[in-house]
Amino acid sequence: MRLTVRTNLAMRALMFCAINADRTVRKSEIAEACNSSENHLGVVINMLGQTGFIETARGRNGGIRLKVSPEALSVGQVFRVFEANVPFAECFAGSDNHCPLTASCRLRGQLSKALEAFYGALDDVTLADLVQGNSGLRTLLELEQR
Template identity: 65%
Template structure:
């Protein structure tokens, strides 16, 4: 199993915003800290906004911030927004399934249970649990640190 780049970056964006709770951050700051393209992040930020995880403000002084406290953002919920449209295996997609053994295959049942267990574990984790007391992450994602680093690259 492998997560998509979008899911990975979505979690980085949310963690960056959680470390900088109470501040509106700019996409370029997130891109710098998360080692991502600002254009690619734009798509992800848009999805996170539509999913109810982020508030976005346009224009001068605009940016993004969490739409609810980190303790109320569930990691499983975030993963479902970005991973749900991708079937885990061919047989999970009614439209694209060409597997001849699908009607009698027991592997699909086992895979379904495994995926359910995977999401059940993620459902027990809040964004707050990923960032609270994580001094290494706080150091990497602290906005003042990010701004210093971006000035050094300029």
């Protein structure tokens, strides 16, 4: 299994916001710290805003900040949003499924169970679990120290 770049960037952006929770952060600050293009990050930020994970403000003093507390935001929630439209295997692709084994294959059911176990494990991890007490991450992402 491999995560999409969008999911990876979403988690980086959320961790950046959580580390810098006392201020509104700019997309350019996140892009620099997380080694991302601002354009790609813009798409991710838009999705994070639409799903209610962050709030955004435009203009000179604009930027983003968490809308949900880190303790209430599970990693599983974020992954489900960003990975939902990416089929794990061809047989999960709906009308784009052209696998000749679909009618008799039992693998899809087992893969479904495995994916639910994967997401279930991530449901138990919050954004707070990733950032609180993580001095290494704080050193890398905290704006006052940069």
